Amino acid sequence: MEEKAKLVVTVTECKLISETVKYFQFELIDGSLPEFSPGSHVTVSMQNGELQRSYSLLSAPTNTRFYAIAVHLNETSKGGSHYMHNNVKVGDTLDISEPENYFPLVENSTKKHILIAGGIGITPFLSYLHTLQKGAFDFELHYCFRQPNTAGFISELKEQLGDKLFLYNGAQQQRINIAELMSTIPADSHCYVCGPDSLIDEVIERGKKSFDDEYIHFEKFTESIQTGHAFDVHCKRSNITLRVEEDMSILQALEADARINIECLCRNGVCGTCETTILEGEAEHHDLYLSEEEQQEQSTMMVCVSRARSARLVLDL
Numbered sequence: 001m002e003e004k005a006k007l008v009v010t011v012t013e014c015k016l017i018s019e020t021v022k023y024f025q026f027e028l029i030d031g032s033l034p035e036f037s038p039g040s041h042v043t044v045s046m047q048n049g050e051l052q053r054s055y056s057l058l059s060a061p062t063n064t065r066f067y068a069i070a071v072h073l074n075e076t077s078k079g080g081s082h083y084m085h086n087n088v089k090v091g092d093t094l095d096i097s098e099p100e101n102y103f104p105l106v107e108n109s110t111k112k113h114i115l116i117a118g119g120i121g122i123t124p125f126l127s128y129l130h131t132l133q134k135g136a137f138d139f140e141l142h143y144c145f146r147q148p149n150t151a152g153f154i155s156e157l158k159e160q161l162g163d164k165l166f167l168y169n170g171a172q173q174q175r176i177n178i179a180e181l182m183s184t185i186p187a188d189s190h191c192y193v194c195g196p197d198s199l200i201d202e203v204i205e206r207g208k209k210s211f212d213d214e215y216i217h218f219e220k221f222t223e224s225i226q227t228g229h230a231f232d233v234h235c236k237r238s239n240i241t242l243r244v245e246e247d248m249s250i251l252q253a254l255e256a257d258a259r260i261n262i263e264c265l266c267r268n269g270v271c272g273t274c275e276t277t278i279l280e281g282e283a284e285h286h287d288l289y290l291s292e293e294e295q296q297e298q299s300t301m302m303v304c305v306s307r308a309r310s311a312r313l314v315l316d317l
């Protein structure tokens with residue numbers, strides 16, 4: 001599998017911007033960082049690469065001096081957010097991937113752009129705004145959060161966006177009405193959503209009724225685990241057989257076993273990095289990367305989300 005290019009960066013700024021959101025700035029020790037497209041993310045390697053997490057870039061896409069990310073502390077997690085909040089400090093060196101983008105802004109569209117963010121799902125839109133505010137774009141940002149003291153960027157957004165910004169403060173029982181919002185915008189508007197699965201699912205569900213798929217764009221931060229019947233996966237090259245239980249993914253089974261290292265970025269069936277050749281058996285595809293025809297061919301599958309239809313799969317791993 002093709003290795004992604006790595007950048008070795010220094011942490012040059014690190015500060016809490018709300019009770020649970022920390023802002024980080026990274027610079028190259030020497031030289032300029034690559035430009036990126038709005039909506040890109042980088043994957044940060046932690047604990048000698050054992051832990052990898054992707055974070056949206058919120059700095060300006062043309063800023064090659066530094067990259068900025070913001071990390072929401074998930075209290076129940078002992079993973080990436082815990083590490084970033086408690087271990088990473090100014091002066092540290094980190095390995096990050098080059099920027100990649102699975103959530104691009106449709107920059108060549110003259111139609112309206114509706115951005116819907118839930119909590120830390122605001123971050124990819126912060127890089128969109130650098131572009132949207134410069135061009136003649138018609139757009140609105142709808143930002144929902146549980147409470148202002150744990151959300152980030154509210155005052156900056158108010159200042160920058162004026163009446164293009166709509167805030168929904170959960171602590172004041174302000175809830176976004178997705179059905180109402182989507183029924184009032186033209187069906188050729190581009191609708192982007194990032195945040196909790198429930199918000200994304202609602203936008204997708206509602207969008208299906210009046211929008212073509214190409215107008216609905218989403219990015220999930222959490223791993224989607226598709227449940228189903230348990231099955232065995234035989235990794236032929238490594239001669240290892242693993243059991244994938246009802247509530248785990250093939251990727252999780254591989255990671256728990258730890259003998260096979262498989263590269264994965266999105267963990268949501270979007271990016272294609274975990275694409276694996278099927279040698280025997282039939283996959284139940286849940287990804288958004290392969291076309292319908294490719295899924296029917298049954299020659300490859302995304303092991304982060306797809307499961308087995310047969311009792312056993314043999315994979316080229």
Ligand code: FES
Pocket residue numbers: 263264265266267268269270271272273274275287289302303304305
């Ligand atoms: S990790 Fe992105 S498709 Fe599996």
